[in-house]
Amino acid sequence: MAIPIYVLDTPAFIVGIPCSLTDKLYTVPGVFLELSRKADKERFEYFQNAGLKVQSPASKYLEEIELKAKTTGDSERLSEVDKSLIALALELNAVLITDDYSIQNLAEEFGISYRTVSEKGITEIIHWELKCKGCARIWNEPHQTCPVCGSALKSSRKKSDK
Ligand SMILES: [Zn+2]
Numbered sequence: 001m002a003i004p005i006y007v008l009d010t011p012a013f014i015v016g017i018p019c020s021l022t023d024k025l026y027t028v029p030g031v032f033l034e035l036s037r038k039a040d041k042e043r044f045e046y047f048q049n050a051g052l053k054v055q056s057p058a059s060k061y062l063e064e065i066e067l068k069a070k071t072t073g074d075s076e077r078l079s080e081v082d083k084s085l086i087a088l089a090l091e092l093n094a095v096l097i098t099d100d101y102s103i104q105n106l107a108e109e110f111g112i113s114y115r116t117v118s119e120k121g122i123t124e125i126i127h128w129e130l131k132c133k134g135c136a137r138i139w140n141e142p143h144q145t146c147p148v149c150g151s152a153l154k155s156s157r158k159k160s161d162k
Contacts (some may be wrong), residue, residue, distance in 0.1 A: 007089040008052070009098035010034045010081075013044045015117040017097060025052045028088055030081035039141050046155070057087035065090065068109055077102040086112065130155050 005024040008017065010031050019025075025047065032054070035041050048054065065087045069075035078086075082103050089096045089112045096107050096114040107114050130139040134151025146153055 005092050005094035007085055007092065007094045007096050008047075009085055009096065009100060009103065011099050011117045012097050013040050013047065018115050018117060019095075019097065021047070021050045024094075025050075026088060026092060026094060027052060027054055028056055028081060028084040029054055030079075030084060034081060042141065050155075055088065057084055057091050061087040061091040065106065065110075069106055072106060072109060074102045074106045078106065086110070089114075 003022075003024055004019065005026065006017070006019050008025055008027045008031070012027075013031070013035055014037075017025075032041070032044050035044055044052075062083060065083045066075070069078055069083065082100060085096065085098065086103060086106055088094070089107065090110055094112075096103065096112055097117060098104060098107075098114055099116045104114050104116075130143060130153040131137075132139070132146040132149065132151050132153055134146055134149040137146060137148055139146070139153065143153060145151060
């Protein structure tokens, strides 16, 4: 079975993802700019270190999205970042991870499947934790080194209880 491809909207970096860090994860450059809190930016970088790819969609897909958005009336409600996310999902044949109804609406027009970050019934939400190699403290927010003893940190996925 092919490894699923996901395109992540902004909430994925704030709330969490209903998929795995070992899946193929993509997002567009504008999403990073929408993150205002330091912890969320650090989480974005943490995802990048885990393999997240940040890429813009090819212009022909973006044009296709623009055109369709005008006919459905979603154009006004969608930001440039929103349209880029849908275009990238179309280009990569990926599943969109988004909580935005206008994005979901337009995604449906193209037959792009989507999941929300707060979706009911998801089997695994990724929470990330970092364990200090020195003092063994667990950190839930990303740090470069242990804030207590300065040792290197080892990242691991913490699965939510079912
Ligand atoms: Zn430590």
